[in-house]
Amino acid sequence: MEIQNYRQVRGKEEVSGVVMRVVAGPDEGAPNFAMRVFEIQPQSSTPYHSHNWEHEVFVLSGRGIVRSTEGERELSVGDAILVTPNEYHCFANTGDDLLRLICVVPLVDGKLPGTPPAR
Numbered sequence: 001m002e003i004q005n006y007r008q009v010r011g012k013e014e015v016s017g018v019v020m021r022v023v024a025g026p027d028e029g030a031p032n033f034a035m036r037v038f039e040i041q042p043q044s045s046t047p048y049h050s051h052n053w054e055h056e057v058f059v060l061s062g063r064g065i066v067r068s069t070e071g072e073r074e075l076s077v078g079d080a081i082l083v084t085p086n087e088y089h090c091f092a093n094t095g096d097d098l099l100r101l102i103c104v105v106p107l108v109d110g111k112l113p114g115t116p117p118a119r
Contacts, residue, residue, distance in 0.1 A: 002028040006037045017044025017093075025112050033104055034112050038091070040064065040099040045092035053113055055105040057081040057091070062099035065092050075099075 004023060011019040018040050025034035040046065040062075048067060057066075059079045065072045066081055067090045075081070075091070083089050093099035105113055 004028075009037075011039070014038075015044075015047060017041035018046055022112060026107060026110060030107070031110070033106055036103045036105070038099075038101045038103055040091060040093040040101070042093050042096055042098075046090045048088060048090040050086050050088045051113065052085050053106050053108065054085050055083050055103055057083065057104075058102040060100040060102060062093060062097050063095035064099040065094055066090070067092060 002024065006021050006023045009021040009023050011021045014020050018038060021037045021039075023035050023037055024030050025036075037060075038046070045067075057080070059075050059077055059081075061077055064075045066075055066083075069088050074094075091099070091101060107113070
């Protein structure tokens, strides 16, 4: 069993205004999935992209939208989102406070999958 506070995990700035912390993954001994915490600054967003794996997202704090080919949906604390494989998506902070998300993805060959370039 591995226990750590996400605030003590070194973050990586994925794009300007978006920090990702891998809180459970291969380095912690996870064999199948990785859990990541994303912090998105106001007026910032993740890249609009797709990939061939699913992921599940849970909103911990803040307000925002998830954008897909079907349009935009508002997000708030407590919302759970399933992003299916090959579905274009991005998460954007539309509020005044930090948008914080938990994101779970499957490992690919025992490694954290990469984020493809923006479309």
